[in-house]
Amino acid sequence: MTLSKNIIEIAAVDKYFKDQRVLNSINLDVKSGEFLTLLGPSGCGKTTLLRLLAGFETLTGGVIAIDGKDMRNTPPEERHVHMVFQSYALFPHMTVYENVAFGLQCKHLPKQEIHERVLGALSMVKLDDLKDRKPDRLSGGQQQRVAIARAVINKPLVLLLDEPLSALDYSLRKRMQIELKALQRKLGITFILVTHDQEEALSMSDRVVVMNHGCIEQIGTPRDVYEEPKTLYVAKFIGAANIFETTVIEATEDTIQVFIEGKKYQLDNEGEFKKGQNVSVIVRPEDLHSWYNTEVDDTTNMFEAKVEQVIYKGSTVDLILKTKSGKRLSTTEFFDEDDENLDFKRGENVWVEWTLGWEVVLPHDE
Amino acid sequence: MMNNHLFKRFSVGLLFLWIGLFALLPFVLVCLASVLESGDTNIFVWHFTFTNYLQLFHPIYFKIFVRSLYLSVVSCSFCFMLGYPFAYICSRMPKAVKPVLIFFLMLPFWTSTLMRVYSIIVLIRGEGWLSHLLMWLGLIHQPLHLLFTQTAVLIGLVYISLPFMILPLYANLEKFDWRLLDAARDLGAGKLRILFRVVVPITKPGIIAGVMLVLLPAMTLFYVPDVLGGAKSLLLGNLIKDQFFEAHNWPFGASISMILTILMGALLLFYWKNSSEENRQELI
Numbered sequence: 001m002t003l004s005k006n007i008i009e010i011a012a013v014d015k016y017f018k019d020q021r022v023l024n025s026i027n028l029d030v031k032s033g034e035f036l037t038l039l040g041p042s043g044c045g046k047t048t049l050l051r052l053l054a055g056f057e058t059l060t061g062g063v064i065a066i067d068g069k070d071m072r073n074t075p076p077e078e079r080h081v082h083m084v085f086q087s088y089a090l091f092p093h094m095t096v097y098e099n100v101a102f103g104l105q106c107k108h109l110p111k112q113e114i115h116e117r118v119l120g121a122l123s124m125v126k127l128d129d130l131k132d133r134k135p136d137r138l139s140g141g142q143q144q145r146v147a148i149a150r151a152v153i154n155k156p157l158v159l160l161l162d163e164p165l166s167a168l169d170y171s172l173r174k175r176m177q178i179e180l181k182a183l184q185r186k187l188g189i190t191f192i193l194v195t196h197d198q199e200e201a202l203s204m205s206d207r208v209v210v211m212n213h214g215c216i217e218q219i220g221t222p223r224d225v226y227e228e229p230k231t232l233y234v235a236k237f238i239g240a241a242n243i244f245e246t247t248v249i250e251a252t253e254d255t256i257q258v259f260i261e262g263k264k265y266q267l268d269n270e271g272e273f274k275k276g277q278n279v280s281v282i283v284r285p286e287d288l289h290s291w292y293n294t295e296v297d298d299t300t301n302m303f304e305a306k307v308e309q310v311i312y313k314g315s316t317v318d319l320i321l322k323t324k325s326g327k328r329l330s331t332t333e334f335f336d337e338d339d340e341n342l343d344f345k346r347g348e349n350v351w352v353e354w355t356l357g358w359e360v361v362l363p364h365d366e
Numbered sequence: 367m368m369n370n371h372l373f374k375r376f377s378v379g380l381l382f383l384w385i386g387l388f389a390l391l392p393f394v395l396v397c398l399a400s401v402l403e404s405g406d407t408n409i410f411v412w413h414f415t416f417t418n419y420l421q422l423f424h425p426i427y428f429k430i431f432v433r434s435l436y437l438s439v440v441s442c443s444f445c446f447m448l449g450y451p452f453a454y455i456c457s458r459m460p461k462a463v464k465p466v467l468i469f470f471l472m473l474p475f476w477t478s479t480l481m482r483v484y485s486i487i488v489l490i491r492g493e494g495w496l497s498h499l500l501m502w503l504g505l506i507h508q509p510l511h512l513l514f515t516q517t518a519v520l521i522g523l524v525y526i527s528l529p530f531m532i533l534p535l536y537a538n539l540e541k542f543d544w545r546l547l548d549a550a551r552d553l554g555a556g557k558l559r560i561l562f563r564v565v566v567p568i569t570k571p572g573i574i575a576g577v578m579l580v581l582l583p584a585m586t587l588f589y590v591p592d593v594l595g596g597a598k599s600l601l602l603g604n605l606i607k608d609q610f611f612e613a614h615n616w617p618f619g620a621s622i623s624m625i626l627t628i629l630m631g632a633l634l635l636f637y638w639k640n641s642s643e644e645n646r647q648e649l650i
Contacts, residue, residue, distance in 0.1 A: 056548055076551040089549035093567045102563075103553035154553065 007032040007157055007190050008053065013062035015048055015214075022048045024214040025062070030158070035184050035191045039201040040211035041237070046194045047086075049211075050160050053192065054083045067157055077106075082151035083160040087167065088143045090135040096122070096146050097131040103154040121153040124183075141172050148180075152187060159184075161193040165200065177204055198238045202226060210234050226284075232362050235282045242288065242329045244281040245364060251275045256361070261303035261323050267361055278364035287358045288331040290319060290350040302351040305329065310344050319344055321352060393627075399620035409616050418621035427605065431625075434602040437516070438584035441523035445531035445580050446573070448524070453535035453572075454565075457542065468536070471529050483522055483593045490518055490594075514596035522590040530579040538572025574637045582630050602626065 008030035015023035023045045030036050038046040051057045052064060055076035064071045066081060082103070090099050100121055104114045122128050125145035135143055144164060151159055164180070165173045181204050184191045195201055201208045202222040210217040210225055210233075218230040229235035235243070249264075250257035256269045260281060273279055296302065305321035308328070321329045329352070333344075344350070400418055405411040421427065456467045474482060489496050492509035500506045512518050542565070550560045566573070588603035602622060609619030 054548075054552055056551075076548070077554045077556065083549075083552045085545060085549055087545065089543070089545045091546060091549070091564060091568075092543075093570075102550070102555070106554035106556075106559060150553070 005032040006030065007067060008192075009063075009065040009068075010049075010053075011063045011065075013049075013052065013064060014060045015045070015052060015057065016060045022214050023052075026214075026216060028209060028216065028219065030190060030192060033188050033190055034206040035181065035193070035204060037201040037205040037208045038192065038194045038211060039196070039198060039208050039238075041196055044211040045214040046196075046211050047162055050083070050162055050192065050194050053158070054081060054160055055079050080156055081158040081160055082154055082156040083162065084144075084147045084151050084164045086162045086164070088135075088147040090143055090146055090150070092135055095132050095134055096127060096138070099135065099146055100131075100150045100153055103150065107154075117153055121149040124152075125149045140168050141176065144168065144176060148183070152183075152189065156189060158190040158192060161191060163194055163196070166195070166197070173200075180204065202238070208238075210237065212237070227360075229282070229360060229362070232280055232282075232364075235280075235360065235362065240285050240330055242283045242285065242331075244283070244327075246279060246281060248273050248275055248277045248279055251277075261305075261325060261327070263301065263303050265301060265356070267359060268357060269361075271361060271363060273361065273363070280362050280364050282360040282362065283354050283358070285318070285330045285332040286316075286334070287354045288329065288352055289354065290321065290331055290333065290344065290352050292348075292350060296351050299351055301356060302353040305350055305352050307344050307346055307348050307350060310346060317344065321350065323352075396620045396623055399617050400624045401621075402617050404615045404617045409614070418618045419625075421618060422622065422625065427622075430600050430605050431602060433600070434585045434605075437519060437523060437601065438581050441520055441527060441584050442531075442577055442581045444520070444524045445527050446576065449528055449531035449535055449576065450573075453532050453539050456532075456536055457539035458544070471532060474529070479526060480589055480593075483526070483590055486518075486522055486525065486594060487513060490521065513594065516595065519591050519595040519601075522594045523584050523587060526587060526590065527580040527584055530583070531576040534575035534579060535569065535572045538569045538575070542568060570640065571637075574633075574640065578630070578633050578637065582626060582633065585626065 006029045008028075010026055010028040010030075013023055013026040014021070026045075026049060038049060040046045048057060052059060053066070055071065055074060059072060066079060071079060091102065094102070097118055101114050101118045104117060109117075118131075119128070122131055125148060127142065127145055127149065130138065130142060135146065138146065144167075147164070161180075165176050168176060177200060180191075180193075193201075193204065202225075205222055207219060208222055208225050209219050212233050218225055218234045220228070220230075225234055226238055229238065232243070235241045244260045246258045246260055248256045248258055251269060251273055254269055255266050256273050256279075257264060257266050258279065258281065259265075265281075267281070271279075290305070290307075291302070303323060305323045307319055308322050309320040311318040311320070315335065317333045317335075319331045319333065321331060323329065331352070399410060401414055401416065403411040403413045403415050403417070422431065456464060459467060488494055490510065490512045491497070492511065492513065494510070494513075496512075497506075497510040500510065501508075512521075546564055546568070547560060550564050555563065585601055586603035586606070588601055588607045591601050591604055606619045606622045609615045609622065613619075
């Protein structure tokens with residue numbers, strides 16, 4: 001399996017509904033065989049982009065090519081992409097078997113071949129026993145599997161999934177995430193999944209496309225978008241983030257100096273920041289560490305804060321801290337050999353630090 | 367609380383009484399009359415018999431029955447062919463437009479049906495508007511001979527029955543999950559396949575309900591042939607009316623009514639067998 005060929009090419013795509021702009025010059029290449037996630041809040045245009053790929057909406061501007069062919073005049077029924085709909089959209093009057101067979105019947109394949117392939121698809125999603133049931137007699141998870149089987153049986157070039165797990169309860173959703181990912185690996189089909197759940201996006205995807213207000217904010221691996229967010233929006237949307245707004249007081253080519261909570265920090269200059277520029281310094285909660293007075297000797301790169309809340313979560317302890325300037329921070333402390341005894345109490349003062357270099361500095365949002 | 371409870375009992379009781387007196391009792395009487403003999407001096411003679419039913423198989427009456435069935439099947443088909451596209455298009459209209467369309471559909475009910483049937487005469491008679499229009503367009507060269515023909519009766523039947531076909535279809539299509547069309551297209555289905563494999567099967571309860579509201583009632587619209595068909599084309603409804611008011615053979619009239627009821631019952635049974643639990647409630 002090569003990941004080099006582009007199965008979908010999206011170039012300068014605009015989409016308007018009446019005079020409302022939903023997508024704004026979207027450029028995106030999807031590699032063959034990858035698991036791509038379109039992630040964003042509702043109304044960011046991710047579902048519209050998916051429907052454009054499926055052919056249910058027409059482009060206002062730009063080009064979409066699937067497998068090297070311009071799709072602008074190709075209706076959905078002639079595209080080799082299939083969709084798993086948000087509410088599954090199973091045919092209520094057909095049995096599971098008939099639902100799954102529908103796509104193959106549309107292609108006028110011989111009955112015997114249809115039969116074999118339907119049985120194959122049903123056993124793949126472990127629904128052999130339920131093939132004669134109508135969708136309304138199935139659980140949410142089972143309906144989900146039927147929807148997937150119905151789509152993948154047609155061997156699409158790309159499988160489009162519109163929030164496929166959003167209707168399932170938490171534990172089932174977790175399980176289906178793993179199953180979907182395993183299925184994608186097994187089939188080698190390109191998956192494009194739309195979700196607003198950042199955890200889902202991070203755990204399943206090869207690449208994540210973070211969208212906001214009809215624009216792409218960042219495209220990258222889950223690790224990229226989490227650890228190296230390109231915009232403040234991405235930093236805030238994916239995971240929790242502590243954001244210190246400050247001003248560059250001194251800048252060289254390699255370093256900048258800023259004040260954070262009254263302490264002077266020297267940070268790497270990775271964004272060509274200039275003196276006097278407003279910047280946001282972002283530190284993830286798990287990168288912040290809290291120490292008692294007794295535990296520290298050198299407080300150069302630390303500032304003081306008061307413990308406001310202690311949230312025990314089993315494998316971690318989350319703290320809500322309040323700095324002297326009144327800013328609230330959230331930190332996550334792991335139980336490990338360095339710090340077996342995470343015995344923080346409300347109202348106590350701690351010293352807060354992070355490993356310099358793990359922060360992300362972004363220009364301040366207008 | 368107590369008063370509320372009493373009021374509930376009272377209103378439900380009143381309803382039952384009403385239905386019992388004016389629907390159930392007459393039905394029982396008709397049922398009874400249909401198996402009695404008619405007399406010369408009395409309306410009934412208390413003599414149990416099935417001759418009334420057998421009489422229906424007499425060639426004259428049987429012919430009326432068959433023609434009546436034919437007319438109602440044809441008009442029902444026309445209603446369906448005209449009504450389904452209308453209901454379909456109507457249900458896909460923007461929310462603001464839908465009530466307007468339904469309003470226009472209901473508008474004729476503001477006038478008496480009989481009046482409307484008479485007004486059809488104005489349209490279709492030889493010197494009527496339709497005739498003039500077609501002649502003006504050069505499509506025909508002689509005045510239309512439509513009035514007092516079977517076609518005129520059909521036009522009348524379709525005209526009256528159409529809303530009864532459209533409303534249940536619309537009610538059904540209104541609830542249709544249009545995302546299923548996306549799903550079908552996505553799986554490669556063409557327009558005809560979508561229509562006949564997805565839309566029609568899912569709206570089947572609406573179709574059956576519409577057919578039930580049109581097919582059998584059409585057989586009883588006696589005033590349509592009376593007004594538009596001269597005396598030439600008789601519906602079962604005319605036969606029933608004539609038996610009661612002209613031939614004074616109530617038992618025979620009752621037995622024909624019973625046949626219609628039995629047919630309706632059979633249709634209901636068919637519907638019941640063909641519908642799922644939740645769909646049934648739509649009809650009721």
